[in-house]
Amino acid sequence: MNNQEKEPLFSAKNFNLLTAPLNKNNPITIQVLGICSALAVTVKLKPALVMALSVTIVIAVSNVVVAALRQYIPDRIRIIVQLVVIATLVILVDQILKAYAFDVSKQLSVFVGLIITNCIIMGRLEAFAMANKPWQSFLDGVGNGAGYGIILIIVAFLRELLGSGTIYGYPVIEKLGLYSIGYENNGMMILPPMALIVVGLIIWAQRGRDKSLIENK
Amino acid sequence: MENLLNIFIKSIFVENMVFAFFLGMCSYLAVSKTVKTSIGLGIAVVFVLLITVPVNFLIEKFILKKGALIWLGQGFADVDLSFLTFIVFIATIAAMVQLVEMIIEKFSPALYNSLGIFLPLIAVNCAILGASLFMQEREYANIAEATVFGIGSGIGWLLAIVGIAAIREKLQYSNVPDPLKGLGITFILTGLMAIAFMGFMGIKI
Numbered sequence: 001m002n003n004q005e006k007e008p009l010f011s012a013k014n015f016n017l018l019t020a021p022l023n024k025n026n027p028i029t030i031q032v033l034g035i036c037s038a039l040a041v042t043v044k045l046k047p048a049l050v051m052a053l054s055v056t057i058v059i060a061v062s063n064v065v066v067a068a069l070r071q072y073i074p075d076r077i078r079i080i081v082q083l084v085v086i087a088t089l090v091i092l093v094d095q096i097l098k099a100y101a102f103d104v105s106k107q108l109s110v111f112v113g114l115i116i117t118n119c120i121i122m123g124r125l126e127a128f129a130m131a132n133k134p135w136q137s138f139l140d141g142v143g144n145g146a147g148y149g150i151i152l153i154i155v156a157f158l159r160e161l162l163g164s165g166t167i168y169g170y171p172v173i174e175k176l177g178l179y180s181i182g183y184e185n186n187g188m189m190i191l192p193p194m195a196l197i198v199v200g201l202i203i204w205a206q207r208g209r210d211k212s213l214i215e216n217k
Numbered sequence: 218m219e220n221l222l223n224i225f226i227k228s229i230f231v232e233n234m235v236f237a238f239f240l241g242m243c244s245y246l247a248v249s250k251t252v253k254t255s256i257g258l259g260i261a262v263v264f265v266l267l268i269t270v271p272v273n274f275l276i277e278k279f280i281l282k283k284g285a286l287i288w289l290g291q292g293f294a295d296v297d298l299s300f301l302t303f304i305v306f307i308a309t310i311a312a313m314v315q316l317v318e319m320i321i322e323k324f325s326p327a328l329y330n331s332l333g334i335f336l337p338l339i340a341v342n343c344a345i346l347g348a349s350l351f352m353q354e355r356e357y358a359n360i361a362e363a364t365v366f367g368i369g370s371g372i373g374w375l376l377a378i379v380g381i382a383a384i385r386e387k388l389q390y391s392n393v394p395d396p397l398k399g400l401g402i403t404f405i406l407t408g409l410m411a412i413a414f415m416g417f418m419g420i421k422i
Contacts, residue, residue, distance in 0.1 A: 083341075196407045206396075
């Protein structure tokens with residue numbers, strides 16, 4: 001690990017940490033982590049964006065904290081230590097949301113609290129931060145947060161556009177005048193089951209493009 | 218009594234943890250390859266929910282809520298600790314899981330052997346924390362309601378994971394397009410099951 005000391009901040013390896021989770025190592029579609037909260041907040045773009053941002057902040061900061069403390073955390077109680085670090089950060093995020101974005105905080109309801117048990121965060125802490133330096137862990141955290149965010153935003157974009165006919169609250173379909181020629185919103189898209197099916201289709205598209213990701217059973 | 222039954226049915230079918238709120242999806246997807254293991258995990262979840270939801274209900278009622286500390290004296294009437302909810306709930310859950318694990322190990326080694334590996338995993342299952350947070354948000358009136366809600370959510374989760382595991386076992390004989398194999402088809406199946414479960418919407422006793 002010492003030979004990494006003189007590495008430039010954005011070496012190819014570090015840069016890869018940041019970009020791999022966006023596609024080849026995406027936390028949701030490939031690592032299967034953090035699905036719980038990902039689906040419930042994707043009815044509209046705005047809560048999805050806020051959620052993606054909150055998770056990215058929590059994961060990046062907790063990665064740095066745990067990576068900095070990794071030599072002092074006894075192995076047996078590491079889960080509790082990690083949970084405390086995460087829970088503290090989530091409380092901060094929750095209080096900030098309540099203060100500055102109350103309506104979004106109401107929409108997200110319990111799902112802000114559920115960032116604590118979001119498996120992406122625990123997963124990255126266990127798999128990466130416990131064994132790497134703070135700076136690499138920070139990049140890994142931001143990368144995974146962004147990878148999670150991308151899926152959230154794609155799903156939320158499709159669900160909002162097809163289900164409510166708006167994009168980020170802006171009534172696109174109405175402005176295009178599609179309602180007057182008989183277009184109807186697909187109410188199904190707002191309901192929970194469609195989130196699952198949309199993610200399933202994203203996985204299909206991604207694996208169809210890149211055959212190396214296909215699971216062999 | 219009718220009220221309790223209503224909460225019970227509602228938490229199993231109408232507000233199913235997996236199909237309506239996507240809670241506990243991570244272990245739901247990871248452990249649902251065979252029916253046998255998924256029954257083990259499902260029972261462990263029911264068990265832990267049965268204990269943690271009422272315990273967190275008491276903590277919420279007597280410690281965290283605004284004015285809850287009044288039993289300590291008039292001076293505590295204005296104390297509001299509700300911002301500590303997350304950290305206290307997750308600590309309670311982690312401690313309870315550990316406790317349950319030790320008790321089962323002591324008194325029923327057979328059950329411990331079948332649940333063993335799943336119990337530690339449960340501490341970070343979002344369905345457990347989610348149930349406690351929903352319990353807080355919905356403001357159940359008394360401990361009986363909270364307990365029934367806990368059991369109901371657990372059974373709902375058990376039902377979901379056993380259902381998908383049974384389907385996945387049969388799926389091995391189906392011809393699924395390559396890119397959809399594994400995760401993709403599981404998502405779509407869960408979506409279809411969720412649509413079926415929506416048929417329960419509006420049930421009231």
